[in-house]
Amino acid sequence: MKRKTKSPPFRRHEAATAESFRGDPEFAAEYLNAVLEDGDQEELLTALRHMARAFGGVPGVAEEAKLNATTLYRTLSPYGNPELRSLTALLKAMGMRLAVRPMSERAARRSRMTAGR
Helix, strand or coil, X not given: CXXXXXXXXXXXXXXXXXXXXXXXXXXXXXXXXXXXXXCCHHHHHHHHHHHHHHCCHHHHHHHHHCCCXXXXXXXXXXXXXXXXXXXXXXXXXXXXCCCCXXXXXXXXXXXXHHHCC
16 A cells, blocks of 8 residues: 655745745735835845745746846845846846835925935
8 A cells, every 4th residue: 555645734935925926916016015115225135036036036037037147146146236227127027017106295204304404
């Protein structure tokens, strides 16, 4: 009698998150927007690395974006500094785009008060 092997009753967090990004573009966009709102450049690059893995890995995304994979690995490293052209190509390859939204009135007022000091 052949014994069936059971798969573990859990999935790795990264795998579940990647599946969520692929299956729900709104979730993926909100994730990046939250990072942009609250994080710094290093956190954004980390988020983009996770997104790239979810959408076929850096080599696949680089090919789709018509970017060099080695350069994209460097760009998405913690010390990378992506050009706007590379960032927009990367986002497009993942089915997203860069956009600008007005800040909430309260945040905008706070920002103007801080700038006037």
